[in-house]
Amino acid sequence: MSDSDKMRRIYVFDTTLRDGEQSPGCTMNLRDKLLVAEHLEELRVDIIEGGFAIASTGDFESVRAVAGVVKNAAVASLCRALPKDIDCAWEAVRGAVHPRIHTFIATSPIHMACKLKMEPEKVYEQAVAMVQYARNLCGDVEFSLEDCSRSERDFIYRVVEGVIAAGAGTVNIPDTVGYAVPEQFGQLIADIKANVPNIGSARLAVHCHNDLGLAVANSLAAIKAGADQVECTVNGIGERAGNTALEEVVMALHTRRDFFNAETNVDTTKIYATSRCVSAVTGSRVQANKAIVGENAFAHEAGIHQHGVLANPLTYEIMTPESIGLPRNKMILGKHSGKHAFESRLQELGFHLDSQRVAELFGKFKDLADRKKSVSDADIAALAQDMQTMVVERVKLDRYNVTASNAITPVSTIRLIHDGKQIEQVAASDGPINASFKAISQILGVKVSLEAFQLTAITGGVDAQCEATVRVRDGDRVYHGRGVSTDVIEASILAYLQALNVLLDESVRG
Numbered sequence: 451m452s453d454s455d456k457m458r459r460i461y462v463f464d465t466t467l468r469d470g471e472q473s474p475g476c477t478m479n480l481r482d483k484l485l486v487a488e489h490l491e492e493l494r495v496d497i498i499e500g501g502f503a504i505a506s507t508g509d510f511e512s513v514r515a516v517a518g519v520v521k522n523a524a525v526a527s528l529c530r531a532l533p534k535d536i537d538c539a540w541e542a543v544r545g546a547v548h549p550r551i552h553t554f555i556a557t558s559p560i561h562m563a564c565k566l567k568m569e570p571e572k573v574y575e576q577a578v579a580m581v582q583y584a585r586n587l588c589g590d591v592e593f594s595l596e597d598c599s600r601s602e603r604d605f606i607y608r609v610v611e612g613v614i615a616a617g618a619g620t621v622n623i624p625d626t627v628g629y630a631v632p633e634q635f636g637q638l639i640a641d642i643k644a645n646v647p648n649i650g651s652a653r654l655a656v657h658c659h660n661d662l663g664l665a666v667a668n669s670l671a672a673i674k675a676g677a678d679q680v681e682c683t684v685n686g687i688g689e690r691a692g693n694t695a696l697e698e699v700v701m702a703l704h705t706r707r708d709f710f711n712a713e714t715n716v717d718t719t720k721i722y723a724t725s726r727c728v729s730a731v732t733g734s735r736v737q738a739n740k741a742i743v744g745e746n747a748f749a750h751e752a753g754i755h756q757h758g759v760l761a762n763p764l765t766y767e768i769m770t771p772e773s774i775g776l777p778r779n780k781m782i783l784g785k786h787s788g789k790h791a792f793e794s795r796l797q798e799l800g801f802h803l804d805s806q807r808v809a810e811l812f813g814k815f816k817d818l819a820d821r822k823k824s825v826s827d828a829d830i831a832a833l834a835q836d837m838q839t840m841v842v843e844r845v846k847l848d849r850y851n852v853t854a855s856n857a858i859t860p861v862s863t864i865r866l867i868h869d870g871k872q873i874e875q876v877a878a879s880d881g882p883i884n885a886s887f888k889a890i891s892q893i894l895g896v897k898v899s900l901e902a903f904q905l906t907a908i909t910g911g912v913d914a915q916c917e918a919t920v921r922v923r924d925g926d927r928v929y930h931g932r933g934v935s936t937d938v939i940e941a942s943i944l945a946y947l948q949a950l951n952v953l954l955d956e957s958v959r960g
């Protein structure tokens with residue numbers, strides 16, 4: 451028997467759209483969620499958790515919409531172990547090709563006593579009854595023992611055995627508060643496997659939080675000890691310090707197949723594009739030194755390293771940038787590059803756009819190439835990102851003029867095209883960007899609060915493109931916008947306008 455025959459298959463359950471979206475500042479609207487779901491399908495994850503259907507009408511609608519577009523992965527909705535929650539989750543996922551109900555109840559002494567105010571016996575009975583209830587609706591039911599890593603062993607074994615007997619096809623062991631450490635968490639999985647008689651009838655899953663920075667390590671220890679499914683989010687976004695980062699756990703299994711003897715079905719070459727998409731729609735930037743997808747993850751700064759990598763990349767690289775879909779910058783594009791070279795570069799970077807969008811983007815690329823000596827992959831990816839989000843442009847920037855110095859109050863004159871009309875407004879504020887945002891809000895008559903604003907240089911050099919991201923709030927709705935330009939003020943204005951375009955589009959559609 452060859453090595454690959456013995457490889458264990460690990461199922462990847464992505465919860466970017468549910469646990470990831472729960473993290474502060476990572477709220478996504480329906481369009482964003484569908485875009486992320488499309489990337490997750492291409493990435494070939496096994497299960498996509500679309501949301502927590504009963505949490506709000508918006509959540510319900512997005513789980514239902516995700517269920518409607520995803521074809522290969524299973525689509526799950528989270529629900530408490532209560533009939534009305536389960537009914538709602540089922541309504542949201544029933545249109546999926548592979549629907550899953552994911553129900554949970556807490557099993558730790560502190561959660562049962564203080565949060566649920568229930569005796570363990572009642573928790574056991576409810577868990578079993580609700581799995582039976584869910585199984586009457588859906589053939590694929592996952593059950594999670596919330597706060598399992600702080601639960602008592604004998605109680606865990608009993609609940610796991612009971613819910614499997616009731617029909618749960620997957621039983622999930624969450625480290626809800628990020629308390630576990632790898633050796634102990636791995637042992638917990640090994641003990642469950644050894645002490646639950648019917649464990650072979652279900653998949654055993656793990657779901658780790660990163661409060662001590664151990665989510666990936668705990669998940670890997672659990673896989674080594676026999677877990678079959680890993681729950682994770684793109685870029686590790688999630689409650690508090692986040693969840694297990696999908697790209698890290700997948701690449702650890704891929705790179706160290708020799709050690710784990712396990713593999714996923716993920717197409718690792720789609721990791722980079724998916725990470726960028728999640729970062730763009732949430733406005734949550736990936737730190738430069740983040741493993742796998744950080745800007746510096748494949749950059750070699752020290753001369754001795756550069757020398758080694760040039761001689762043979764394996765001297766300092768344990769995986770290639772190509773393996774995550776980040777091509778080496780083989781070909782620098784500039785103003786003399788043709789559309790064909792540009793289009794093939796786009797495809798290598800993981801952007802599959804129709805010919806109209808490619809043509810539009812090529813125009814933007816040419817404008818950029820006129821302003822910059824050379825255009826890098828990061829520049830192209832930054833331009834292409836906008837094409838993917840496909841925001842309906844109800845209002846457009848026509849031109850702006852800013853007067854700013856350290857001696858006078860900055861003033862911005864903005865001219866927009868809204869419903870075919872040019873409208874101009876002048877506003878003054880403590881900074882040129884603030885003055886521009888103020889003028890735009892006055893033209894559109896919107897009162898939103900700016901919750902986050904970030905400016906980042908996409909590449910080095912004084913002619914670098916700048917990426918601006920904004921998050922604005924209108925009541926309980928949150929909107930993200932992103933703008934790219936070699937001019938920081940223009941990038942900021944474009945980002946603000948993109949967020950307001952989503953808002954305007956939503957209010958027009960009602």
Ligand code: KIV
Nearest residue numbers: 554594596597624626
């Ligand atoms: O962290 C957690 O326990 C969860 C469960 C509800 C799966 O997100």
Ligand code: ZN
Nearest residue numbers: 469626657659
């Ligand atoms: Zn969680």
